[in-house]
Amino acid sequence: MSQRPGLTFSHIGIFVTDIERQSAFYRDTLQFTQTDRGYLDGPNGPIELVFLSRDPDEHHQIVMVSGRPQNIDFNVINQISMRTDSLRTLQDFHRQLLAAPVTEITPVSHGNALSVYFKDPEGNRVEIYFNTPWYVSQPCRIPADLERPEDELMAWVESHTRTLPGFQPRSEWREEMAVRMARDADRV
Template identity: 55%
Template sequence: MGFFVNDMAKMEDFYTRALEFTVTDRGQLSAANGPMQIVFLSRDPAEHHQIVLMNGRPDEIAFNVINQISLKADSLATLKEMHRRLVAEGMPGIAPVTHGNSLSIYVPDPEGNRLELYFELPWYVSQPLREPVDLTLSDEAILAQAEAHARSLTGFKPRHEWRAEMARRMGLA
């Protein structure tokens, strides 16, 4: 995904320092309104860019048109480390939640874009669902509480069953 920013240096610093993205490229493009600075960021060596920052965001907009930027964590340990880092950064509005089928952290970036950092759980439950979760607990306690809660909800099933159902519905099975 790519989005326009006001303060390139502040946004680049946040994404590289707090969320550990790496700058893979940077440069300038000619555009109708003049030159545009662009920074490519990734956390995956197989992906040239996962996020693109480009200057040119208007100073005054009625509301932020980005609903959320969702970034998948590879493990609960990674999600918990990101939570620790965001708390240490003093980021406002950090909200760890369970969606029943994932554990997420919602937090605004420095320009108010809502980020969702999430770890997928091995089951599915009907959506939408959003309940607070304590990411300071042990991994075992978090997963046990999340599973017990999910099993009590409508639509609970193993994720592989849900994926197979979606493949059938999409004509891919």
């Protein structure tokens, strides 16, 4: 079974304070395409929406909605995560982020993934990651040097991952999860 039938995650919507700055960041730095833009009537007047996607099969993967208050004490978004197609892509994005209007750029290894975390222009935490071929028990967070050559970086990840609890090839972990998810789906 490749995924559970009936429900597939598609997109996220976030309220923003400065829709121009936020949508420009996601378009220019993270290379999303604006697929639509418009207004709806909201409870306190018109709200603006910007739809963004990197996948032509998805009208939008992120929708930004105006109306987020300027001063809030707590950001309810823990993180917005996006998977890269290769380690090189992750490293390229890391270099681009170093010159972008973002803060708290933090490259880490989770054992099962290499990630770069950062705060977008409005302080939402974003993760860009690349899956490794291994699994380890989570949570796991170890600082990583993404400036290493790809082969050295992967050798380092494998070396430290083999010492962590739960280590196994990702393929074995995936098989276990497929069985567990099928069993869970049968209980419904």
